[in-house]
Amino acid sequence: MTDRIDDAVKRGFAPSEEAPEGLADARRSRFSTKAGGRSANDRSGNGFLADSALSDDMDLRPRNFVQRRLPDLGIALKSILGFWLLYLALITLRAVVLDFPDFWAMLARRGAVVLIGAALTFLVYLALRPLAASTLNRKAIVAGILCLPASIAFSAFNYYVFYIFAPLDAAEWDASMKDLTPLEMALQNIVESALSWYFIFAAWASLYVAMSYAKELRAADRRAAAFAREAQEAQLRALRYQINPHFLFNTLNSLSALILSQRIEKAERMIMTLSTFFRTTLSADPTADIALEEEIKLQRLYLDIEQVRFPDRLKVEVDVPEHLAGVRVPVLLLQPIVENAIKYGVARSRGAVTVRISAYEEAGRLHLKVKDNGEVPPPHSCDDCGGTGVGLKNVCERLIARYGVQAGCFHGPDPEGGYTVHVIMPVIRND
Known part of the structure; x- marks a missing residue:
């Protein structure tokens, strides 16, 4: 069984596995300003100021005199x-x-x-x-x-x-x-x-x-417009790369407890799920759209990991009609919302809490709801959004920047108890 765990770890985190393109480029260049050039971490005398490190790709001198003047x-x-x-x-x-x-x-x-x-x-x-x-x-x-x-x-x-x-x-x-x-x-x-x-x-x-x-x-x-696009892409990349450290630490602690209690098969499944979650989120293009069913799969991976931490408290329900499975949505749009539901709805409750993800179409708009029936978070706590560094506010701004007045984001205590986040955006399908 230990060999199976080792094999799972190797398949999930093997150094020889092909790294994401941006990460691989960073490793090869060591964060240098020139391909094959020196890094900011080099010893004194071998840094940016030596040998005209900025004289090629980052040369600021105009190459066309007539065009400049x-x-x-x-x-x-x-x-x-x-x-x-x-x-x-x-x-x-x-x-x-x-x-x-x-x-x-x-x-x-x-x-x-x-x-x-x-x-x-x-x-x-x-x-x-x-x-x-x-x-x-x-x-x-x-x-x-x-x-x-x-x-x-x-x-x-x-x-x-x-x-x-x-x-x-x-x-x-x-x-x-x-x-x-x-x-x-x-x-x-x-x-x-x-x-x-x-x-x-x-x-x-x-x-x-x-x-x-x-x-x-x-x-x-x-x-x-270029600055706005770059800012939006940077925000999307932050959503992907700034993984909640509390989620990672809690997951590792739960994994350690499973191993110490000799629940090896459950630990193995958790390792594989964690590996698949990280591999999928890190390899996805943060500026691209994905099918709604793929976004739901990513959230199921995350919720499967959290269910190991809260086996008796966390219940998950997903209600997405089949005809909406192919609708395009921004990648990892629901991630901070679901994390917020876990942090404030599940972690703070003593009883069982159901996190429900639902979707429906109305008047040419896609409506996504993430609802939990746990304790209502204190005022302004949703701006933290589970420590992801993005927050519900930025998720709403991301939607409005992407779709304008055709999108919206509403969240607050639910009349039936708990907390609900309601996201609205245009229905976009692949032709």
């Missing part, structure tokens, strides 16, 4: 190109509709003017880049100031192309200031045109600042 380059180029191509199309359409003379020669010059306008707009973008981390109001004010010299420069170039550099008949036809000297006419034309062009550049600047700010908001939303 010009993160909104794509937005700027697309907006500039679209803006000035639209302007070229509109003035060309205007020339066609009004039948301006020298159409093709003027079109070539309009194209040159548009290129200069795009170049000046790009310079405004470059001048705005140092303000990437500034507030929206400051960006808008600086953009408005930068558009003024850009509009003056563009107006001067536009005047030079159409009125100074080989003037065309169309330019002569458009001129209305022949009584002024050439310098006066140039200055007046440039100033008046600059006011009109200013609003063109300001329109682009407003578009760019708005698009850039919208991109920053989207990036912030993605970061916030």
Whole structure:
């Protein structure tokens, strides 16, 4: 019989057994920041600060200079190109509709003017880049100031192309200031045109600042969502890995008592059940969903172990309809609730206590209830949830974070006696 126990222990806790992926990786890397690197537990001189331990996977230096300095380059180029191509199309359409003379020669010059306008707009973008981390109001004010010299420069170039550099008949036809000297006419034309062009550049600047700010908001939303997912996954992993130490200690004490009293077969069954429980909970993906029947099996394993501690006091009832067996639920959702029922309902009672797990479907929602008819726990004791470090409060928050307003969690003294925890969530089945 002793050989059977040894064999059971080996099968349950054998060192050669394949460890969970995260644990195996941690053993191989010894918690180093680099594969095959040194550990924080190494001797002095061989730790993180030696040999540039953070120079590979955790190198914080940017690998793309342009991406670091010009993160909104794509937005700027697309907006500039679209803006000035639209302007070229509109003035060309205007020339066609009004039948301006020298159409093709003027079109070539309009194209040159548009290129200069795009170049000046790009310079405004470059001048705005140092303000990437500034507030929206400051960006808008600086953009408005930068558009003024850009509009003056563009107006001067536009005047030079159409009125100074080989003037065309169309330019002569458009001129209305022949009584002024050439310098006066140039200055007046440039100033008046600059006011009109200013609003063109300001329109682009407003578009760019708005698009850039919208991109920053989207990036912030993605970061916030990523942090929320990481926090939720960390909470789920805590639920799996932070095994109740009192449960483990009490189980080992019960196992020791069984061995001392020569109840070897019962001790062997308890070892196998404990091994299966730990192996299942540690190998399950904490962020995944499992079938309700699998979740119930996990709770039965736990309750089988507790029944060894309380053979005369703990009674278990499970009422789960067959059509709900395949409904998907978060893994180990019921574990802290059942532990709470054992700690406060069974352990504190002198008589027999029944822990009942039931499920039913109503209005497209899955209702799960864990009820015990033991002594009612004192106020606020459920926040402890049996020492798991998660608590009923976090279980409820986990449901709400996962399903939103479609989920809920209620718990309190039952009118019929004892304590009841009621969990509601959407009914999700595999397609």
